[in-house]
């Protein structure tokens with residue numbers, strides 16, 4: 001009897017696992033008609049609402065690109081603003097379909113939280129901002145300084161490692177909310193603000209006097225920031241991953257939102273495959289043959305989203321650096337579509 005019960009229980013558990021592994025996020029997304037995208041509370045250039053509550057940013061564009069691939073409509077996205085601490089629970093609980101929010105790909109997150117990192121939309125690293133007037137030139141001069149940090153982040157862990165490794169006194173002021181972190185720094189409650197260096201640049205662009213603050217030269221960590229999905233749904237994972245690759249491949253092949261229609265007539269076989277003119281790579285993915293055409297037409301390629309959101313001509317002003325394509329000296333690289 002007991003063996004039978006154990007067997008029944010095991011079947012039930014296995015059954016549940018099988019069901020959850022098959023739970024098709026794509027079907028659910030198609031049925032509701034939009035992608036629920038987890039974003040920040042507002043980091044300019046990455047994900048931030050404008051005055052009309054329209055979300056923009058490179059992370060927002062990723063969700064828009066997924067919606068373009070699925071619905072031929074980049075606006076079929078709804079946004080959930082999440083703190084660092086809330087983000088992974090919101091994803092695993094199914095409150096969002098994809099997390100696209102300044103999130104660093106780490107091993108423990110990728111293997112212990114029931115979530116899967118899709119790729120690296122933005123290669124970043126952690127930096128420190130200080131007031132120019134304080135005359136600090138190096139992060140190695142920060143022993144004992146009051147450091148403002150957001151909780152539930154790799155930021156906290158990296159800073160602790162860095163201060164310990166350099167025998168420096170570690171003195172943090174920790175907040176759950178980014179606005180509180182920035183306010184505390186602006187109000188002079190902290191001497192230092194530390195986070196991903198891209199976000200430092202983004203936050204500085206919002207300050208009344210950006211030039212009163214400097215970002216120190218030391219970058220103390222690797223912060224590969226990228227979208228994340230729930231683990232166990234290969235189809236959804238693949239749609240997210242190939243959306244990212246399509247953005248890169250389009251840049252590599254010189255296909256832009258402006259020339260994509262003209263490119264439909266290109267003789268280049270790689271462009272024909274990307275745009276669904278030759279072969280069908282979309283249907284096996286669960287979307288349509290012209291999925292990448294839709295992404296490029298409605299959102300643009302990777303360079304377009306980078307340049308309009310965080311590039312040198314924006315207030316964030318970030319050079320491509322590591323985020324250039326591999327052929328231009330960076331490390332952004334998409335496997336071939338064939």
Ligand SMILES: N[C@@H](CCC(=O)N[C@@H](CS)C(=O)NCC(=O)O)C(=O)O
Pocket residue numbers: 040041042043082083084101102103104105150152153154155176177178179195196199200223225
């Ligand atoms: N990349 C780090 C830090 C992520 C993070 O939360 N960064 C802050 C820096 S600005 C942020 O995005 N805050 C936005 C918010 O809390 O709304 C991580 O994944 O832990």
